[in-house]
Amino acid sequence: MTLLEIRDLHVTYRSERGDVPAVRGVNLAVGEGDTLGLAGESGCGKSTIAASVLRLLPKGTDVRGEVLLGGEDVYAMKPGRLRAVRWTGAAVVFQGALHSLNPVKKVGWQIEEAVLLHTKVSGKAARARAQDLLVRVGIPADRLDHYPHQMSGGQRQRVLIALALACDPHVLIADEPTTALDVMVQAQVLALLEELQREKALALLFITHDLSVLTHTCRRLAVMYAGRIVEEGPSELVFTDPQHPYSRALAAAFPTIGDATSRMNPQGLAGDPPDPAALPTGCPFHIRCAVATPECATVDVALRDAGGERRAACVHVGASHVGDGHV
Amino acid sequence: MSEPVVSGPVVSGPLLSLTNVQVQFGGGRVHAVDTVSLDVGRGEVLALVGESGCGKTTLIRSIIGLEPLTSGTITVDGAKVTGNARGLRALRRKVQMIFQDPTGALNPRHTIGDAVAEGLRIHRKRGTAKGDEAAVVGAALAEAGLRPPERFVGRYPHEVSGGQRQRVLIAGAMALHPKLLLADEPVASLDASIRGEILALMRSYVDRDGVSIIAVTHDLGLAWNIADRVAVMYLGRIVEIGPAEDVLRNPQHPYTQALLSVVPEIEGMEQQILTGETPDPSRIPSGCRFHPRCPLVANGEAERLGIVDRCRGVDLELEPQTAPHRVACHAVHPPSPTGPTPVELSPRAT
Amino acid sequence: MKRNVSSAWRRLASDKLAMISLFVLIAFIVMAIVTPWVSSREDINPVNTGDNPTWASPSREFLLGTDYLGRSVALQVMWGSRVSLFVGLAATLLTIVIGTLVGITAGFFGGWGDAILMRFTDWFLVIPFLPTAIVLASVLERSIWTIVFVIGITSWPSTARLVRSQVLSVRSRLYVDRARALGAGRAHLIRRHIFPNVLPLIMASTTLAVPISILTETTLSFLGLGDPTEVSWGSILNEARQKGAVTRGAWWYYMPPGVAIVMVVLAFTLFGRALETVLDPRLRER
Numbered sequence: 001m002t003l004l005e006i007r008d009l010h011v012t013y014r015s016e017r018g019d020v021p022a023v024r025g026v027n028l029a030v031g032e033g034d035t036l037g038l039a040g041e042s043g044c045g046k047s048t049i050a051a052s053v054l055r056l057l058p059k060g061t062d063v064r065g066e067v068l069l070g071g072e073d074v075y076a077m078k079p080g081r082l083r084a085v086r087w088t089g090a091a092v093v094f095q096g097a098l099h100s101l102n103p104v105k106k107v108g109w110q111i112e113e114a115v116l117l118h119t120k121v122s123g124k125a126a127r128a129r130a131q132d133l134l135v136r137v138g139i140p141a142d143r144l145d146h147y148p149h150q151m152s153g154g155q156r157q158r159v160l161i162a163l164a165l166a167c168d169p170h171v172l173i174a175d176e177p178t179t180a181l182d183v184m185v186q187a188q189v190l191a192l193l194e195e196l197q198r199e200k201a202l203a204l205l206f207i208t209h210d211l212s213v214l215t216h217t218c219r220r221l222a223v224m225y226a227g228r229i230v231e232e233g234p235s236e237l238v239f240t241d242p243q244h245p246y247s248r249a250l251a252a253a254f255p256t257i258g259d260a261t262s263r264m265n266p267q268g269l270a271g272d273p274p275d276p277a278a279l280p281t282g283c284p285f286h287i288r289c290a291v292a293t294p295e296c297a298t299v300d301v302a303l304r305d306a307g308g309e310r311r312a313a314c315v316h317v318g319a320s321h322v323g324d325g326h327v
Numbered sequence: 328m329s330e331p332v333v334s335g336p337v338v339s340g341p342l343l344s345l346t347n348v349q350v351q352f353g354g355g356r357v358h359a360v361d362t363v364s365l366d367v368g369r370g371e372v373l374a375l376v377g378e379s380g381c382g383k384t385t386l387i388r389s390i391i392g393l394e395p396l397t398s399g400t401i402t403v404d405g406a407k408v409t410g411n412a413r414g415l416r417a418l419r420r421k422v423q424m425i426f427q428d429p430t431g432a433l434n435p436r437h438t439i440g441d442a443v444a445e446g447l448r449i450h451r452k453r454g455t456a457k458g459d460e461a462a463v464v465g466a467a468l469a470e471a472g473l474r475p476p477e478r479f480v481g482r483y484p485h486e487v488s489g490g491q492r493q494r495v496l497i498a499g500a501m502a503l504h505p506k507l508l509l510a511d512e513p514v515a516s517l518d519a520s521i522r523g524e525i526l527a528l529m530r531s532y533v534d535r536d537g538v539s540i541i542a543v544t545h546d547l548g549l550a551w552n553i554a555d556r557v558a559v560m561y562l563g564r565i566v567e568i569g570p571a572e573d574v575l576r577n578p579q580h581p582y583t584q585a586l587l588s589v590v591p592e593i594e595g596m597e598q599q600i601l602t603g604e605t606p607d608p609s610r611i612p613s614g615c616r617f618h619p620r621c622p623l624v625a626n627g628e629a630e631r632l633g634i635v636d637r638c639r640g641v642d643l644e645l646e647p648q649t650a651p652h653r654v655a656c657h658a659v660h661p662p663s664p665t666g667p668t669p670v671e672l673s674p675r676a677t
Numbered sequence: 678m679k680r681n682v683s684s685a686w687r688r689l690a691s692d693k694l695a696m697i698s699l700f701v702l703i704a705f706i707v708m709a710i711v712t713p714w715v716s717s718r719e720d721i722n723p724v725n726t727g728d729n730p731t732w733a734s735p736s737r738e739f740l741l742g743t744d745y746l747g748r749s750v751a752l753q754v755m756w757g758s759r760v761s762l763f764v765g766l767a768a769t770l771l772t773i774v775i776g777t778l779v780g781i782t783a784g785f786f787g788g789w790g791d792a793i794l795m796r797f798t799d800w801f802l803v804i805p806f807l808p809t810a811i812v813l814a815s816v817l818e819r820s821i822w823t824i825v826f827v828i829g830i831t832s833w834p835s836t837a838r839l840v841r842s843q844v845l846s847v848r849s850r851l852y853v854d855r856a857r858a859l860g861a862g863r864a865h866l867i868r869r870h871i872f873p874n875v876l877p878l879i880m881a882s883t884t885l886a887v888p889i890s891i892l893t894e895t896t897l898s899f900l901g902l903g904d905p906t907e908v909s910w911g912s913i914l915n916e917a918r919q920k921g922a923v924t925r926g927a928w929w930y931y932m933p934p935g936v937a938i939v940m941v942v943l944a945f946t947l948f949g950r951a952l953e954t955v956l957d958p959r960l961r962e963r
Contacts, residue, residue, distance in 0.1 A: 041518040041519060041520060042489075042518055152604050152605075154604060155604070182378040182379055182545060182605055183378070183545055183546075183547075183586060183589060183590060184378060184585070184586065184589060184600070184601050184605070185378075185604070185605065186589075187589035187598065187600045188600055188602075191600055209518070209519050210519070210591070211519070212591035212592045213591050215591065216591055246520070249520050249523075250519055250520055252523065253519040253520055253522050253523055254519070254548055254591070254592050255548045255551050255552055255592060256592050256593070257547060257548060257551045257575050257576070257587065257590065257592055257593050258551075258575070258576050258593070258595070262551065262552060263551060263552075263572070264530070264552070264553065265552070266522070266523040266524075266526035266527045266530065266552040266553060267523040268520060268521050268522055268523020268524035268525070268526070268527065269520040269521060269523070269524070270524060271521075272488040272489075272490055272491070272518070272521060273518050273520065273521075288520075391858050392857075392858075393854060393857060393858060412862065415860070416860050416862075419858065419859060419860035420860070423858065423859070424855075424858040426851055426854070426855060428851055431850065431851035431852065432851045432852050432854070432855045433852055433855075434852040434856075434869075434870055434874075436873055436874070437869075445856065445859055445861075445869075446859040446860065449856075449859055449860045449861050449862075449865055450860055496855075499855075499859070500859075503859070
């Protein structure tokens with residue numbers, strides 16, 4: 001059953017300098033127990049998507065399209081229903097920086113708060129639940145009364161996971177949960193996330209810029225650029241055999257250790273990720289693309305079939321591979 | 328710009344030599360760098376890898392004099408570095424540094440031209456013409472990939488992108504034509520797609536001008552991309568060092584093995600996730616400092632090899648001393664028949 | 678640098694309240710400057726020079742009426758502006774100079790010097806102002822310079838603390854580390870990095886210190902501690918009260934100096950706040 005579905009989402013921020021189209025027509029779906037990774041760099045719109053699922057975008061933002069949680073459109077919900085759904089239907093695990101948790105409240109209190117907001121249980125029961133959650137994510141129970149600054153980065157990230165699970169949501173959105181963590185701690189946190197996701201059959205949307213992390217944690221993968229999905233498919237395939245030139249560049253940025261082709265050969269793209277307020281014409285990637293054709297400057301391309309359950313938005317994909325299963 | 332007279336003859340030994348360097352904080356409570364000896368050759372890129380708290384950043388900060396040494400010596404280009412103002416000044420003509428956060432490392436009130444020229448102005452002899460400075464700044468910007476330089480000289484840091492800011496930092500450091508560049512997580516805060524360009528740029532200075540680089544990073548993929556040698560640090564000590572291909576494809580130390588196993592980009596290794604948090608440099612374990620988290624101790628292998636007591640009680644150095652690939656591990660280098668030679672080290676807090 | 682100044686000015690100019698305040702301040706300063714040309718010292722001597730009517734309410738000839746000696750109140754207010762503004766500005770200068778020097782030295786050099794300077798600052802901070810002012814004013818010669826000295830001596834500690842904390846904050850910034858790595862000595866660090874980042878704070882602090890100094894001078898003159906040979910707004914208020922202007926209902930005597938004080942203080946404060954907002958890079962939009 002599809003628990004989270006986004007249909008043709010367009011999100012435009014209003015600012016003094018004009019409209020900024022952050023998301024320009026994104027479709028994705030995550031079913032029960034399924035995992036979808038969303039990869040992209042700064043300005044691509046992935047964090048906007050995370051915020052849009054629970055209607056956490058700033059006031060005045062223009063949102064078009066549908067965001068369906070368990071079949072219900074979040075943007076058609078009345079305020080009461082929305083409040084009820086937030087955190088119980090879907091929850092977000094944010095980056096564990098010091099400012100994601102209230103610095104002047106004990107960690108246990110913050111989890112209890114989430115429980116008390118949504119369920120009619122006593123304070124004691126809430127505290128017991130907070131304790132259970134902390135233990136489940138691998139934090140000793142006595143840390144309930146600690147403040148965020150007394151914990152390490154890895155521990156804070158676990159607290160955020162516990163917080164997200166406080167109301168037993170069906171959908172979990174992880175927004176850069178392991179960025180800024182040491183590689184060993186990152187592995188611990190990822191293992192925890194995978195374990196919890198399997199145990200509770202959560203629909204997981206994992207958002208990050210680290211493509212290689214997604215290949216292990218997620219079954220499917222979508223790559224975003226300039227507010228659109230430019231490639232999607234089974235994560236292994238997308239990482240090892242990317243079809244879109246941008247995905248190729250992004251994958252090459254995480255070299256496989258032991259692979260002779262990347263030894264002493266750092267691969268990168270010229271230019272910078274595009275400013276959503278000033279997007280290039282045609283295919284937004286054409287400026288940095290090594291295989292751009294003249295028509296790429298004028299014609300933007302939609303996602304096309306690229307074989308093997310993959311789709312990519314590039315002129316070089318699909319046209320000459322109709323019906324083929326491989327490239 | 329004329330080069331200053333180098334004191335002493337230029338030896339053909341290693342460019343940088345660290346001997347038993349120790350850096351302590353809090354009056355000896357925190358051993359951030361706990362006896363490190365290291366050589367870096369000319370035109371060589373050394374990747375210094377490890378987790379937070381291992382001392383890698385403290386080590387390079389102490390090389391450039393931003394942290395005082397508690398003990399030990401640093402030799403650059405054959406000349407020992409003295410900690411006084413003149414010594415440090417001379418040092419900074421040969422050794423330069425770029426930082427992890429290119430936005431924070433640039434004064435927002437100074438133009439890019441000012442930022443790149445800052446080093447030149449500091450070291451400028453009285454009377455050097457200003458016109459020369461503009462030419463050097465332009466050349467440095469162009470070499471760092473910011474072309475045409477005129478477009479950037481008058482701009483402010485917040486007007487250019489993150490990757491460009493890092494190039495400004497690189498231009499500012501290389502404008503002094505140092506022989507050694509220290510890079511503290513040079514691409515960690517940059518977008519993934521542009522990291523390759525910055526790394527290639529760094530490599531270009533090495534290949535073209537024979538500059539040496541020490542790159543501090545937690546990213547083993549970066550080491551694979553540009554490093555000639557890799558040194559792995561744990562709690563203030565180097566636990567493994569050797570040619571990059573050897574260390575990354577054939578790691579000997581259990582810590583290196585575990586680190587590599589959890590890197591998503593590795594192929595063919597089973598994941599060994601170490602438990603516990605990254606350890607605290609104010610409480611360094613006795614014996615081999617890795618023993619509380621070592622998989623070999625945890626799964627009994629160390630006991631089977633008969634070394635577990637040494638792991639818990641005897642500290643050790645990198646062995647074998649003369650080989651290119653060295654490890655500090657009892658399992659790799661069991662005691663010699665003539666009996667163990669425990670290493671005498673300064674007492675530390677447990 | 679130039680670009681910073683012009684963009685700062687543009688932002689300031691768009692703040693209507695700031696512009697009105699600036700206009701008011703300029704008007705008062707002009708008034709203070711032109712006073713010697715439109716009147717002479719005789720007009721404020723404590724004798725009845727002419728046959729001016731005493732306690733006269735405002736008329737065509739005396740715009741703000743006359744006082745108990747028949748002197749023009751308007752002229753007194755004008756002469757008073759010179760003293761109030763001069764003392765306000767001079768005392769502020771003293772405050773800022775001492776405070777900045779102490780703050781930068783303590784913040785930058787740290788260690789023992791910082792500890793000693795800060796204890797010294799704390800000592801001055803806790804001295805109660807009014808008793809000290811009264812004691813000093815009585816012991817020293819009664820003149821404008823004494824007032825300037827008294828205000829300066831008692832106001833510098835808060836500036837020092839402010840400057841010191843800003844210096845500490847800037848010192849820990851990464852670009853200062855970078856400058857050190859490049860080989861910068863202390864002089865370079867202070868001149869190129871610390872001071873320019875502390876200066877906006879000092880400027881805003883100055884603009885807010887002036888009205889405090891003016892009010893302080895007014896208070897001291899009102900209490901009779903000022904220079905007896907000079908007229909200031911505070912002394913006018915003092916005389917007005919002593920001579921019974923309130924019971925007489927001679928509002929033209931005590932209201933003008935009061936209104937002048939309020940206007941100047943308000944104008945400085947509003948302008949100072951606007952300046953602070955404009956110069957603080959954190960509040961600046963990118």
